[in-house]
Amino acid sequence: MRIEISAMLQKEGQREELTFSTEHGIPLEDFGSYHFTAPLAFKGTLLSEADRIVRLRGEIIVNWQSACVRCLNEVTREEVILVDEQIYPPGYHAELNRSYAEYGLDYTDPEDPLGHEELMFHDGTHVELDKLFSDLVLLALPIGVYCADDCPGLCPTCGRRLDDAACHCENSLRANSPFDKLL
Numbered sequence: 001m002r003i004e005i006s007a008m009l010q011k012e013g014q015r016e017e018l019t020f021s022t023e024h025g026i027p028l029e030d031f032g033s034y035h036f037t038a039p040l041a042f043k044g045t046l047l048s049e050a051d052r053i054v055r056l057r058g059e060i061i062v063n064w065q066s067a068c069v070r071c072l073n074e075v076t077r078e079e080v081i082l083v084d085e086q087i088y089p090p091g092y093h094a095e096l097n098r099s100y101a102e103y104g105l106d107y108t109d110p111e112d113p114l115g116h117e118e119l120m121f122h123d124g125t126h127v128e129l130d131k132l133f134s135d136l137v138l139l140a141l142p143i144g145v146y147c148a149d150d151c152p153g154l155c156p157t158c159g160r161r162l163d164d165a166a167c168h169c170e171n172s173l174r175a176n177s178p179f180d181k182l183l
Contacts, residue, residue: 001133005046005054006125009089014048018058028062031138033145037063037076040133044083052089054122056129059083062137066145070153071161081140087120087127 001020008014020042028036044058060081068075120132152162157169 001129003046003127003129004125005048005122005127008046008048009052009054009124012048012050016046017044018046018056019043028134028137031141033066034141035065037065040137042083042129042133046127049086051092051095052124053092054087054127056083056085056087056127056132060133060136064141068147068151069144070151071147072154073147073151073161075145075147077145079137079140081136083136085120085132087122089122090124092121 003016003018005016008016020040027039030036040060040062042058042060044056047055047057049055060079060083062079062081063076064079065074065076067073120127122128154160155162155164155167155169158167160167
């Protein structure tokens with residue numbers, strides 16, 4: 001999604017409301033075991049700040065499906081991700097270098113947690129939001145998806161859920177398992 005910002009950069013404090021619904025939002029490619037069931041939606045604002053910096057604030061809403069890591073049941077969720085990002089103008093690298101130099105730091109230092117790859121830049125007339133939104137969504141996804149906090153998992157003998165009444169496997173088989181403590 002490419003947003004025109006040249007008019008708002010003319011005066012500090014200019015604000016533009018942004019809303020993309022799921023019908024007109026940004027489509028996401030599936031990621032690992034995650035399947036996105038709709039394009040992401042966003043509601044928020046762009047605000048021009050000092051030094052031609054633009055601040056993006058709002059909420060991303062994304063719907064996804066995945067499998068529970070314990071029982072493999074399908075899990076469907078809606079994720080709400082808060083966004084508060086500064087988007088810097090072209091040439092701001094030089095300004096950052098000067099600021100860092102005042103403190104004896106090198107802006108290109110790999111140990112610098114605020115390296116230029118972590119910052120977002122606009123081109124002076126437009127800002128591209130697709131990659132930013134995709135990155136924020138991927139970072140917000142849980143590492144392990146559970147259908148419930150107390151999901152019992154699968155029986156190692158028959159493959160049914162451990163709380164399934166149809167599972168008649170002996171618990172003694174599991175009692176000798178070194179993995180029993182994990183259940």
